[in-house]
Amino acid sequence: MSEITLAGLEKRYGDTLAVEDVSVTIDDGELLCLLGPSGSGKSTTLRMLAGLETPTDGEIRIGDEDVTDRPAYERTTATVFQDWALFPHKTVLENVAFGLKMQGIGKSERRKQAREMLERVRMGEYADDDPMNLSGGQKQRVALARSLAVNPDVLLLDEPLSNLDKRLSEDMQIELREIHAELEETFVHVTHDQDEAFTLADRIGIMADGNLVQVGEPNEVYENPKNRFIEGFLGDTNFVAGEVERTTTESIHVETELGREVDLPTTGDADALAEGESVALSLRPEVLSIESTDVAGSDGNAEGEQATPVRTDGSTTNAVVGTVENVLYRGSTIRYSVAVEDTSVFVERTVADSGAFDAGDEIRISWDGADVLAFRDDGSRVDL
C-alpha cells in the first residue's frame, strides 16, 4: 500500500511562507500532477514528500506509516530532479545501480538490474558512458531509470521535462504515461506546464501561493474551477468586469463593460449574487462563436442592442458586435483581438474554419449564457 496522505502541510523559511496548507490524499497507483506557477510551493511540497525538506507543520503518511520526520534515505520514495542531478564521476550504469548499491545488493546483481532498467528506457547502449556527455533527453532517461531502479513505492518528478525542448518533452510525457501504466506505482509529478499536466495526470492539484486550491480530474478542474485564479491559470480566457443589475429566479442580469447586459441562467439559487455586487465573467474563446455582421446583422437590430434570443432548448444566447483590432496567427488557430465598447475580447477560430477576418472588420460574437462562469471580487466562483 502506498497511498499518500498529506495533512495540513506547512513550510516556512524564516518569515517566508513557502507552503501554507496542503492537504490531499493520493491514491495508490495514481498519477497526481501538482500544477502551479513559479513560487506556488509545488516543488517545496514535493521535496517534503521526498524528505529533502522537513515540514514546519503538518503530517505526511505513506501507506500506514507516518514519515513526516523521516530523512530522505529512509523513505521509499525516489525523485527525478529538474536538472537530473546525475553523479558526474560515475558511469551511466553506476548511476542507475547506485540506489541498489545503497540497499546492499551485490555488484553483479545490481549491475544486471541496472542494465535491465537502462534497456527499459532505451539507454542500454550508453551504459558505460559518462553521463555528462549525454544530451538532455538522454540524461532524463538515465535519471528516470536511476529512480525506478530502486523500485520505489512513490516516484516523485520535480519538473523533469522543463529542461527539454517541446517535442522531446511531449514524447517523454507519453513515455511517462506508459511507464506509469506498466508499473502501477504512485507518481507525483510537479509541473508549471498545463499541457503536460493535462496529458499526464489522473488528477491535477492546482497550487497557488502555497495552497493546494483544487484537486480533481483534468476536465473537472478545467470545467469547474473553484476560483478565478484557476480559471485564469488554466487555458486562456477573457475576464469581463460587470455589476449585477437584477436577479430573477431563472437568470441573473449583469451590466458589463461590453456595453450590454449579459444574462446568466441560474438553476435556482438566485441569491448567489446580490444586486449591485460586482462580478467578473469568464468568456473562454472556445465558447465564443463569431460571424460576420453582414450575415448576422441583417435582422435589423442595432449594434449592442440585440435582444437575447431564446433557443428552443431554453438556453439563452448573448451576443455583442465589435471591431477586429488584431489578427494573430498561431499555427493551427487564428486569434482575433476584438474591440467591444470600452474593452477588448479575444476569440479564436481554427484555420480550417471558412472565412477569415481582417483588422477593421466588424464581427458578431455570441455565446451560450450557460457557458459563462462568474467570479466574485474575492475570487470565489459564483455557484449558478
Added chain:
Amino acid sequence: MSGTYSPSALPAPIARLWESLRERSRSKRALLLMAPLLVFELLLFVAPFLILLRISLTEGSQDLRYAPGTWSISGYGEVFSTDVLVNAITYSIMLGLLATAITVVIATFYAYAIWRSEGVVKSALLFSVVLPLLTTLVIKTYAFMPLLSPNGTLNDVLLSLNLISEPIQFVPGTVGVVVGQVYIVLPYAVLAIYSVLATMDWGIVEAARDLGASRPRSVLEVVVPQAMPGIIVATVISFAWSVGAYAAPGLLGDGQNKAQAFALVVEKRLLSNLQWEVATAYAVVMLLLMLVSIVLLTAALNYFGGEFEYA
C-alpha cells in the same frame, strides 16, 4: 598576408613552409606570454638551484665555507656515510605523512562545513581560515608555546579538570611539531578543497540521499570523489611543506626533532658547522627524494579516483 590566397594555390613545398612559419609564430607568441613566468622561475629557482648543485660538488675547506672552483663528491660521501640521512628521511617522511593525514582530514571536514553553511557563518568560517595567513609564520608557530608548554593553558585546563595529574610536555616535543605544522598548512589545504566543493551542485548529494545513502555514505560516495582534485592538491601541498618543515620543528621541537628534521640538518651544516658542500649535498638529496615521493603520492591518489594532471 592577405586572407584571400589559399595554400592550395601555392606549390606544395612552399605551402608547407608557410604553414610551419605560421605554426612557429603562434608558439612564439605563447612563449612571449609565458616569458615573465619563465624569467621568474629561471632567476629565482633554476639559477640558485644550479649554484647550490655546484657548491655540493666542491671540496670542503678549513678557512672558507667551501673551496670554490674545486670538484669533489666528498659532500655526498659524508651524506651517505653517516646515519643522519636515514634518520632525517625517516623523521621527515613520518612528519610529512602524519601532518598531511591530519591536515587533509580536518581540511575536508572544514571545507565541507564552509560549503554547507550560509551567510554570516560562512563568512566567519572562511575568514578564520584566511586570518592565520595574515600572521607571520614565526609568530603563529610561537603562539603554541604558551598554549601547549608544561605550564601552558592546555595543561592548566587539563590539570584543573583532573584529567591529568601532572603536566604533559607537548612542547618542546613531537606533538607540538605536528600540531604546529598542521596549523601552518591547514589554510592552504582548506582553500584547495573548498575551491573545488564550491563548484559542486548540492543536488547530487540530495539525489544520493534520496536513493538511500545515509549522510556519511552520501558524502563518501558523492562528495569525496567530486572533491578529489582539491584533496589531491591539498595533500601535495601539505606533504611537500611538511617534509621540508623548518619553522615547526625548529621552534616547537625538542633536541631530537631538531637533530632529525631535514631542513634543520641542512641549516646546522650551513650555519653552525660551515660545511656548505655537505649542507648543499643534503639539500640536493632531499629535493630528489621530494620529487620522487610527490610523483608516487599523486600516482597513488590518482589510482583512487583523482584526476590530477601534472601539466
